[in-house]
Amino acid sequence: MNHHSVPDSTNNGLHPSPGTDMMKAALFYQPNDVRYEDTPIPILSPGELLIKVESALTCGTDVKCYRRGHPLLLKHFPSPFGHEFSGVVVKVSPVAGQAPRFQVGDRVVAANSAPCYQCFYCAKGQTNLCDHLDLLNGAYAEYIKIPAQIAQYNTYTLPEHLPFQIAAFSEPLAVCLHGLAQSNVQPGDQVAVMGLGPIGQLMVRAAKLKGARVTAIARTVHKLALAQSFGGADQVVNLSDVNDNEAIRQKFTEDGRGFDIVIEAIGKPETWEKAVGLVRKGGTVNLFGGCPGGSQVSFDTRRLHYDEIKLVSSFHHTPTQFKAALDLLSKGDIDPRPLITDTLPMAQFEAALQQVEAGQAIKIALSNENNLQALS
Known part of the structure; x- marks a missing residue:
């Protein structure tokens, strides 16, 4: 099995065979050292999703992370990288006794966080300040694992007419x-x-x-x-x-x-x-x-x-605002395509970040469109 494949259905895909189920992903080692390399496709726990990334966007925060690291986003090294994306569900790990919210083949956008709805700040309605905010990185990759908290509270199905590139703007909006x-x-x-x-x-x-x-x-x-x-x-x-x-x-x-x-x-x-x-x-x-x-x-x-x-x-966003952003994009009230300076292959993420940093681009969309076997 090459790195374009997804794990087979054996054992529900939760335990891919060592050395076979690989993907390409950007991994942050230290400031100015982010490598696009082979890494295992993430193993899913109950409630989690595996998404084939169709489009990921550069972000000023990613440029800052690239140059100096980040105390909240980058904690374990090497760390996955990138957080504005949309894609297609390729695996669902169900929770026993619960009907899954998503099915293989669903076009989705996931936020880069979800609140717990249990802590002091969530009780106050300040869900963006949640003590257990589940921050997600890893969009600059062929696949990304969506944690159960985000899959449950802050992932949304896309209308068929909405392109992946536009849907990926939900987070910054x-x-x-x-x-x-x-x-x-x-x-x-x-x-x-x-x-x-x-x-x-x-x-x-x-x-x-x-x-x-x-x-x-x-x-x-x-x-x-x-x-x-x-x-x-x-x-x-x-x-x-x-x-x-x-x-x-x-x-x-x-x-x-x-x-x-x-x-x-x-x-x-x-x-x-x-x-x-x-x-x-x-x-x-x-x-x-x-x-x-x-x-x-x-x-x-x-x-x-x-x-x-x-x-x-202002820090971050709430699920309500993420859904509102997706609705604005879906209705065409905001069409962000003029902000996309260029579209590049995912492997060129570093060059894309450098172009944004140099002021040569507003936003660059990174694509995995060559990964055509993902749903086979």
Whole structure:
């Protein structure tokens, strides 16, 4: 059996024969050392699924992981890599006495986490902060194992018309929906989005769907143009042309008062600080972009206090938001294809990450389309 095959039905596929049931996968050994190599196809436990990955997307978080590791996502080495994907169910490991939710051949998208619904935070409805959040990596591979918790609570069947590449955007779009919820974006709000990578672009589009008037802020001309053509931004600010906070407020906000909501989608201390300088009195700043660990920022306490500035932050997403993201994509309310710069074979994941890091691509879709025998 070659590495394109899936385990046979012997023993329900839970114990593939040593040395035969192999696949290609990206494995993270240490920063700057991620190898695409042969590794055993995962063994399933009850409740788990085996998915043939049809499409996986690059992500800024994956670029950061590639360069410096990650304390939450990469814990055991070598570690599977990648987390935005969709594919086809090729194995189901049932739980005794329970009818399986999925069948072999189902087209699905799985989130990269699922809450336990048992802990303090889940009881509070803050499922993205679950003490037992089951974070999933391994999308840059021929197959990925979906843990039982995710298979049960945060995996969804795709409508037939929805391409795999588009379905894979469910995760990053869900993150944006959580950010907008944390920011309490309402129709008519003047919302500024700082940073126009794929998340910033999706944030602009999703904020427009909520009825906001959106200003896109960045330094790169083609990203600003994309925020208008894809996201529908009402106006753009090129920080290479105007960078002073007061000048931006005067030119781009009514009466120069500042924006109702500023969403920082970059993740640098200096832009966190700049975001506070652009918001109006009584406004909200969402510190959405994650800075490197140990970063420090400085805010004018007088401004925060007397101007009643609300500082919020956003981490991850909830199953409700993941399903909502999939619904937006399925209905065509958001068509993310303009964000896909290129499609490459899965084996070229490292080159894809480097292109994204260098600013040569917004998002690259990685494909396993040569793996045609997977369902045989």
